[in-house]
Amino acid sequence: MTDSSHAEYRIVGGHPVLDLVNTVTPRLRGGDPERDYLTSPSELIAWAHRIGLIDLRDYSAVEGTWRSAPELAAKALNATLEIREAAYDVFAPRATGAAVAGDGVKRSEGSAFERLMLRWSAAAARSMLIPDPGRDRGIAELVVGTSPAQLIPDRLVVAAVELVRGVELRQLRACPVADGGCGWLFLDRSRNGSRRWCAMEDCGTRAKIRKLGERRRATGVQRFEG
Numbered sequence: 001m002t003d004s005s006h007a008e009y010r011i012v013g014g015h016p017v018l019d020l021v022n023t024v025t026p027r028l029r030g031g032d033p034e035r036d037y038l039t040s041p042s043e044l045i046a047w048a049h050r051i052g053l054i055d056l057r058d059y060s061a062v063e064g065t066w067r068s069a070p071e072l073a074a075k076a077l078n079a080t081l082e083i084r085e086a087a088y089d090v091f092a093p094r095a096t097g098a099a100v101a102g103d104g105v106k107r108s109e110g111s112a113f114e115r116l117m118l119r120w121s122a123a124a125a126r127s128m129l130i131p132d133p134g135r136d137r138g139i140a141e142l143v144v145g146t147s148p149a150q151l152i153p154d155r156l157v158v159a160a161v162e163l164v165r166g167v168e169l170r171q172l173r174a175c176p177v178a179d180g181g182c183g184w185l186f187l188d189r190s191r192n193g194s195r196r197w198c199a200m201e202d203c204g205t206r207a208k209i210r211k212l213g214e215r216r217r218a219t220g221v222q223r224f225e226g
């Protein structure tokens with residue numbers, strides 16, 4: 001499985017929730033991941049900032065709260081991982097075309113929706129509508145994450161619910177595991193809908209090299225380099 005892991009974490013999902021799903025590599029159903037990029041609160045906060053989920057002001061608010069209450073940091077990490085797995089259960093069957101495969105998928109999807117909904121209603125309870133007459137659009141602004149301790153999972157689950165409601169399914173793809181890909185999910189926004197790999201630099205290149213090797217073996221061509 002070394003073949004389909006990533007040397008470094010790349011932001012390729014096209015949406016924060018798909019990037020969240022992709023913090024495990026390779027991303028397989030029931031598989032044993034080789035690498036998990038979110039194993040501690042400090043990894044979580046750095047990742048959230050890197051993908052643009054939180055700005056520097058949020059960062060220091062979250063970090064300060066977590067530093068004074070490590071149990072809240074652990075709680076936020078747990079909530080995030082639960083949202084991650086629920087999002088994977090909801091989106092992966094759609095991305096791989098397994099959604100129509102049968103009951104098993106439907107059942108796990110049902111409970112995944114329930115888990116998302118529970119987390120989402122808790123996040124909604126920690127959100128506020130703030131009237132803002134100075135804004136160009138809308139009368140008020142929705143501020144998600146009024147409690148710094150849970151700000152990261154709160155924003156992620158609200159984003160997950162938005163994605164469930166708004167994703168264009170034909171854009172949702174998985175890096176093809178059957179062809180040596182890593183299973184990461186992404187939105188294919190290419191004009192002709194031809195994106196196949198999470199990143200050409202990772203799985204795409206490896207697949208190309210592998211294919212070349214297979215072709216050489218098939219034609220009996222041997223080449224020694226060095």
Ligand SMILES: [Zn+2]
Pocket residue numbers: 175181182183184197198199202203204
């Ligand atoms: Zn990949």
